[in-house]
Amino acid sequence: MTAVTEAPPASTPETAPPRHTGRLAGLLGALAPRARLLGIVGGVVAILGSQLPWATFVLNQGAYPELATLPFGFTGFRLHLVILGLATIVVAAVRVPAANRIVRNLGIGIVAVAVINGLYITVEGGGLGAITAADGAVAFGSVVALIGGVLAILGSAAGGVEPRPELDWNLPLWVEWLLLVVIFVLMLLVVAAALTSGGQGGVVNPYSGAVFLSFLGAAGGAFAGLNASGLLGYVATLSERHRVFSVIVLLIVALGLPLTSAGTEYWMTVASNIGVYAATAIGLNIVVGLAGLLDLGYVAFLGIGAFVAANLSGATASAVGIHLPFVLVMVISAVVAGIFGAIVGSPTLRVRGDYLAIVTLAFGEIFVRSAQNNIGGLTGGANAIPNIPAVAVGDFRFNESITIGSVQLPSGVMYYVLIVLLVAGVMLVFGNLKNSRLGRAWIAIREDEDAASAMGIRTGPIKILAFLLGATLAGLAGAFFAHKTGVVAYDSFRFLESVTLLSAVILGGMGTIPGAVLGASILFVLPEKLREFSDYRLLIFGLALVLIMRFRPQGIVADKHRRAELAEEPEDAAKEAPGPLPTRVEP
Amino acid sequence: MSEEQATSPDDKVGTATGEELPPELQAPPEEVVAVLAEDMHVATGTREPILQSSGVSMVFGGLRALNDVTFSLGEGEIIGLIGPNGAGKTTFFNCLTGLYSPTSGQVTLRGKAMPKDPARVTQAGVARTFQNIRLFPSMTAMENVLVGRHVRMKQGPLSSLLHGPRFRKSEAEAHDRAEKLLAFVGLGRFSDELARNLPYGDQRRLEIARALATDPSVLLLDEPTAGMNAQETEATRQLIFAIRDLGVSVVVIEHDTKFIFTLCDRVLVLVQGELLVEGSPDEVRGDPRVVEAYLGAPPEEIEAQIHAGATTGSGTGGSGLQEGSTG
Numbered sequence A: 001m002t003a004v005t006e007a008p009p010a011s012t013p014e015t016a017p018p019r020h021t022g023r024l025a026g027l028l029g030a031l032a033p034r035a036r037l038l039g040i041v042g043g044v045v046a047i048l049g050s051q052l053p054w055a056t057f058v059l060n061q062g063a064y065p066e067l068a069t070l071p072f073g074f075t076g077f078r079l080h081l082v083i084l085g086l087a088t089i090v091v092a093a094v095r096v097p098a099a100n101r102i103v104r105n106l107g108i109g110i111v112a113v114a115v116i117n118g119l120y121i122t123v124e125g126g127g128l129g130a131i132t133a134a135d136g137a138v139a140f141g142s143v144v145a146l147i148g149g150v151l152a153i154l155g156s157a158a159g160g161v162e163p164r165p166e167l168d169w170n171l172p173l174w175v176e177w178l179l180l181v182v183i184f185v186l187m188l189l190v191v192a193a194a195l196t197s198g199g200q201g202g203v204v205n206p207y208s209g210a211v212f213l214s215f216l217g218a219a220g221g222a223f224a225g226l227n228a229s230g231l232l233g234y235v236a237t238l239s240e241r242h243r244v245f246s247v248i249v250l251l252i253v254a255l256g257l258p259l260t261s262a263g264t265e266y267w268m269t270v271a272s273n274i275g276v277y278a279a280t281a282i283g284l285n286i287v288v289g290l291a292g293l294l295d296l297g298y299v300a301f302l303g304i305g306a307f308v309a310a311n312l313s314g315a316t317a318s319a320v321g322i323h324l325p326f327v328l329v330m331v332i333s334a335v336v337a338g339i340f341g342a343i344v345g346s347p348t349l350r351v352r353g354d355y356l357a358i359v360t361l362a363f364g365e366i367f368v369r370s371a372q373n374n375i376g377g378l379t380g381g382a383n384a385i386p387n388i389p390a391v392a393v394g395d396f397r398f399n400e401s402i403t404i405g406s407v408q409l410p411s412g413v414m415y416y417v418l419i420v421l422l423v424a425g426v427m428l429v430f431g432n433l434k435n436s437r438l439g440r441a442w443i444a445i446r447e448d449e450d451a452a453s454a455m456g457i458r459t460g461p462i463k464i465l466a467f468l469l470g471a472t473l474a475g476l477a478g479a480f481f482a483h484k485t486g487v488v489a490y491d492s493f494r495f496l497e498s499v500t501l502l503s504a505v506i507l508g509g510m511g512t513i514p515g516a517v518l519g520a521s522i523l524f525v526l527p528e529k530l531r532e533f534s535d536y537r538l539l540i541f542g543l544a545l546v547l548i549m550r551f552r553p554q555g556i557v558a559d560k561h562r563r564a565e566l567a568e569e570p571e572d573a574a575k576e577a578p579g580p581l582p583t584r585v586e587p
Numbered sequence B: 001m002s003e004e005q006a007t008s009p010d011d012k013v014g015t016a017t018g019e020e021l022p023p024e025l026q027a028p029p030e031e032v033v034a035v036l037a038e039d040m041h042v043a044t045g046t047r048e049p050i051l052q053s054s055g056v057s058m059v060f061g062g063l064r065a066l067n068d069v070t071f072s073l074g075e076g077e078i079i080g081l082i083g084p085n086g087a088g089k090t091t092f093f094n095c096l097t098g099l100y101s102p103t104s105g106q107v108t109l110r111g112k113a114m115p116k117d118p119a120r121v122t123q124a125g126v127a128r129t130f131q132n133i134r135l136f137p138s139m140t141a142m143e144n145v146l147v148g149r150h151v152r153m154k155q156g157p158l159s160s161l162l163h164g165p166r167f168r169k170s171e172a173e174a175h176d177r178a179e180k181l182l183a184f185v186g187l188g189r190f191s192d193e194l195a196r197n198l199p200y201g202d203q204r205r206l207e208i209a210r211a212l213a214t215d216p217s218v219l220l221l222d223e224p225t226a227g228m229n230a231q232e233t234e235a236t237r238q239l240i241f242a243i244r245d246l247g248v249s250v251v252v253i254e255h256d257t258k259f260i261f262t263l264c265d266r267v268l269v270l271v272q273g274e275l276l277v278e279g280s281p282d283e284v285r286g287d288p289r290v291v292e293a294y295l296g297a298p299p300e301e302i303e304a305q306i307h308a309g310a311t312t313g314s315g316t317g318g319s320g321l322q323e324g325s326t327g
């Protein structure tokens, strides 16, 4: 473990000589002198591909987006390909730092767009004829674009993928602030574009799922390219440097979503649902990510919060016929969920690991069955609890639209504002706890429970506290959920939901806040967006999880601790070392 | 954790002679020791018995790992615990710290019964390190030591949540102490390094810093120099003297007899769960039973080893204490 190697100083990123093994070795070796050219050619070919026809005939459900049967077009996925292709050409030609790394990632984006659209047209069109040649028509767009992407990737591999550079410039404070604002606004626009790409699905646009996936592929490639250039790392450094400023700007920017293309009632509802699951996932992140306790029945706490709120909301179907103010309802829901959290957590005093997971699984199942059987008349059973009145302040009801001056904001915008604030609050709670005596105790327990107790940590109560606080946050989210959707049914809190939440935490990055939010967004937008693939939904979902776990086991947003633990590439470990230190890298 | 892992670039043979040591291997700087001693304000050198065990036995199924062990540690004392592998040394530490509850017998701390669970034992002022390093591998060196401050920090869950002025005060205090402790064990430069990335010897030192962070009055060290080279072992010896000078009483398990005989005021020899011999290093090294049962080598060879150890000299104030402890 202690082989000590001197890493090169961070400021002079070494250009790793390409290590080519296996059968590809000869090919890549031979291509090495042509690496740059390959990148440029790959970009050109991708652009060429984007301008060829993509389908030989019109699909059954109507014209495939971007007039795929015709040549030329600068919209939709074609535009994405042109942008990715141009970026590839420029990067390969200008040789910016880490050019090969950037080209590789852009190439992966090109391949993703080509494969997603090509595969879709093939499957829908009933064979390869749809994307090659049939009935006298030729449409090699996807094939050509795919070749372009592969060429770019080959070129970057031949040239040798460099470590990610660490950028930092000495800019005046106001420039750094301005940069952050611009970047966050851009992020908002990308989020809005991602949400709305392909439209609402189903009736409006039969191909919305494919369009959305293609957008994700293109955006993923672009992001990976930016990340490879070190720019995203720079943004992270900047936002870390101006933490309070970033948080405030992010909050304001998030509140700006209703003003973008996503400012319709439908997307406000989707965004609110994402918020509910993001808040819940952050709560689960305390239990799983920080304290390292596996909870397979966690969604039950969301359910408990929702049912408590439903019963106190004045809904006609509720057994408790009282109507309390929303704020009070939230507090009560959180407290009740927290109490159940402590009860479910109490077996941690005796059981560890797998056994604890089984206990939590059983609890989740007990909850769903009880709710299904309308236990104590509190859950409405199969009839659910419908007609939960909307949150109201005075005469204004949160599900109405509002008009400020000449701007009309969509209905549900107030719920959106509320959930943004709620998620921000939950993030604050998580962040504060993580960087405190309690948070360190949780992490210590996760790392080595015996050593933690030898350090004086009373592991029992501290673990129960993790369950309690996690459940409290889920309870809060549940109270919001009940009022927003207006109906609470046992159906929404099944085992699959717990698994999805757990996946969100692991996918996004264990123990990190942006990770949980990102994971929740992806996992709860996907089903919404992929309705037309409902037969394959779980398959796509599972495939995405497997791919991410294979290529990025630390999750999309890595915790600084986990990053070092799981990093495959040595430069990630090298990043951890403070400047002048000799970096120690595990062999 | 095998032998070859101890090999690091600064691993040069024959270093004891006047070479400049790397900072982490030098004895803790006097200023650091002075401020730490003030911070920890532990009582010094009265020789009152502080940690005692009487008739402690531990039985695992049919195996009697400890048989009727009675011992007493005085304040400001350094006791060495030696014995062949499997003699029950680690088991004895586990019984003292509440990890095992002894089959029979009592453990007392300042005359009061020792609490039964490890967390409370630490709270009461007994800290330990482990034979197989048990750091929190993906926390930084600083965070590891901060976890050690857990029992002494005045910061409830609510304060952890709200980050008010009291929170900031307690965090600042804890960070301050942790920094001093890292400097004390020679790891000041490594405070942001993940524990898993530290070399073996540094990990052992970090474990000591983490244990010291609990403000112990008794420190139990389980093979603190295992896998270290001669230079690092010597540095550890100096470190233990410095810890004693902070007013912490120490029990050390070690195989290296030269190390033990030049470090300890008193040495206990444990063989097959029984205390075979107890006395000053001089008495123990001359005892034929020890030679036979533990060392298993002809006496001349051991003599040679011991003389070699004696010439290296004992550290700060070590020899003065050795005289008082005979018997």
Ligand SMILES: Nc1ncnc2c1ncn2[C@@H]1O[C@H](COP(=O)(O)OP(=O)(O)O)[C@@H](O)[C@H]1O
Pocket: B060, B063, B065, B083, B084, B085, B086, B087, B088, B089, B090, B091, B092
């Ligand atoms: N938890 C346990 N269960 C069963 N046997 C144990 C346990 N812990 C230690 N032993 C046994 O007790 C004996 C003493 O072990 P130990 O205290 O580790 O020896 P030492 O530290 O002196 O090398 C060994 O025979 C060991 O196998």
Ligand SMILES: [Mg+2]
Pocket: B089, B090, B091, B131
């Ligand atoms: Mg042992």
